[in-house]
Amino acid sequence: MLVSNKKKYIKEDLINSTPYIRDLLKYVSNKIIPFQCPGHKAGNSYLNFYKKILKKYLFELETNEIPLIDTFQNPTKGLRESQEKVAKIYGVYKTFFIVGGSTLSNIIALSSLVNDNNEILIPRNAHKSVFSALIVSGVKPYFVYPEYDYDFNVDHNLDINKVLSKVKEFNIKNVLISNPTYYGSCIDIKRLALTLKEIGKDIVLVVDQAWGSHFKFNSEFPTCSTDYADIIIMSPHKTLSAFTQCSFLHIGNSLLTKKPEIIPKIEQTVLMLSTTSPNSLLLFSMDYTQFELHNPKIFQKVYSISNFIQKEIKKIDEDIILTFDKLKNKAGVDQRDITKIVINMSKYGLSGYELEEILINRYKIQVELADLFNVVFLITVGDNYKKARYLINAIKEIINDLKRGYIKVRNILRRIKELPDWPELAITPRQAFTSKYKYVELDNSYGLISAELITTYPPGIPIIIPGEVITKDIIEHIKNEIKYGGKITGFSDKTLKTIRVVE
Ligand SMILES: Cc1ncc(COP(=O)(O)O)c(C=O)c1O
Structure with missing residues (x-):
């Protein structure tokens, strides 16, 4: 008894002397149900064979570049093969495995494309990494403002017509589009790309498709930009099985004819801005993702689960869920990614932050995102029907309790009606x-x-x-x-x- 107590204290002592590890272990022991990224959802998407390899050889696999393995700076073996397989399946000219997230890929893309002397059109609701890229590159941005949805209080994507008229008015040669938005709204990327081509054959289209690595692999998903854009950025850790921090930076085939001189600059910038010690476990997970992309059944399941959740929540209360049907006639939503389940309980007076709190405290459900008005659940390759039913049941119980007055609402939304107007840009x-x-x-x-x-x-x-x-x-x-x-x-x-x- 005494001995085991002593052991317990030693363990506790150790854990408390490593505070980050302590917090991670606390998270693991809480058995949180993640409706957020990483997409592998605690390894659920991995085949047992690969899980066992990881469990057995974790430390040995975490290695630096040696001649036996391929090198990131000049890949000639397995890494190169794996990158080529990804390029082939997406139908692009070239793919780089980036280990600094799509944050770094955005910065690489813009840094190799633009400089102090030119301009780029970007959506004002782009991810912060795009604005970091503007600061690093010095480029002058032209903003297009997203279409605001007063029902759900979210910004959707851009109105294509506004993009085109701005490009024409200011003779802009570089365009970046975020597709999808965090809330799943997509622009018709094919129409945009083809129309931009008519305006100017030298206009370069960059698509930040961080949330859409899965698009290509099921016809129910929105159009994948790899067939149309010149530079495409994806975060396979968000919806696929790659580990956090992984990104695909693709060079589209169209850039070969449009502006081939940019391609070596992108290659150089990848090497300039990436670490010289890429983590082999991250590269492992991107290779696994490559393997996953070759199995269409996985993506059929992702669609079916998302569709199931959408249908069941509609039965509980149609008003609370953002569906494509409600958006069809709204600008800025030509298509919608169903794997982003957006729930808004404003009609019950409940803010997104309050709903997030109830979900985690009562159900151990972790949302991908909460804002003042909404929460977003992310469905990925790591999900299954059991967890989907658990989520649906949680929503049902919350709605029932709200109707019976069992949940105390803070009525924040009586004071906050909508998001503020975008501020004006005075200097770059x-x-x-x-x-x-x-x-x-x-x-x-x-x-x-x-x-x-x-x-x-x-x-x-x-x-x-x-x-x-x-x-x-x-x-x-x-x-x-x-x-x-x-x-x-x-x-x-x-x-x-x-x-x-x-x-
Ligand atoms: C639209 C968009 N682009 C880029 C990023 C950055 O991706 P990462 O987390 O892989 O660096 C994010 C992150 O959430 C994002 O939402």
Whole structure:
């Protein structure tokens, strides 16, 4: 008895001296049910054969580059073969396995494409990495603002006509589209690509398809941009089985004829900005993903589970779920990715953050994203019907309890009706980032130019970026996010009281 107690204390001592490991173990012992990425969902998507290999050889597999294995800097063996297989199945000219997430892929793409002397059109609701790329590359952005949905209080994708007219008006030669958005809204990428080609044969189209690595593999999913775009970025850790931090950077075939001179620049930039010690376990998982892509049954199952959840939630309460049927006539949603289940319980007065809290506390369900109004559940290759039914049942119980008044709602949404208007861009993000700055009280910052990129994470769509003019509505919105549960990042003042502005 005494001996086992002693052992227990030694174990506890050890665990407490490694605080991050302590927290990870706490997460594991809580047995959380993830409706978030990584897409392998605690290894559920892996074949037992590969799981056993990982369990048995974890440390041996985590190795540096040696001649026996392939090298990232100059792949000639298995790594090259695996990258070529991915390129082939997506139908692109070339694929790079990137180990810094799509964050790095976005920065690589824009850095090799643009410089201080040219311009790019981007959606204002792009991921923060796109804005980081603007700061790194110095390029001048033209924004197109997304289509706002007043029913669900989400930004959808862009109206193609607005994209085209801006490209024509300013003779823009580079266009980046985020497809899908965090909420699953897609632009008709084929129509966009073909129309851009008619406007100018030299216009380069980059698609941040971080959330859509699965698109190509079932006809029920939205159009995959690999057949149409010049540079395509994907996060196979989000919806496929790759480990967190993995990304595919694809060069589309169209770039070969359009602007072949960019291709060596992309290759060089990949090597310039990537680590020289890529983690072999990450590369392992991307090779596994490559193998997974060759099995269409996996993607049929992902579609069927997503469709099942959508149908069942519609039966519980049709109003709470965002479906393509409700969006058909809205601009900015030509297609929708059904694997993103968006739930909005505003009609019961419940905010997205409150719903997130109920789901984790009562059901141990971890959502992919919560915002003031919605939660998003992510269905991936790692899901199964058992978990789907568990989720549906949780939603059913919550709705029943809301109807009976058993859940206390804070009625936040009586005070917050919608998201604020996008702020105006006064100078480029790089100009603002490199300017002299000062700190001012957040409350007194309206009318000044932000030098910081402030966002809730997730989704990482910036509320304000360097170069934009802070408005009273933006200040109010930031304060609401802080007060009601948003995970705000980007303030250099960690008390969140002051903000860095251009002097
Ligand atoms: C649209 C979009 N692009 C890029 C990224 C960055 O991806 P990663 O997490 O792989 O760096 C994200 C992350 O959520 C995203 O939502």
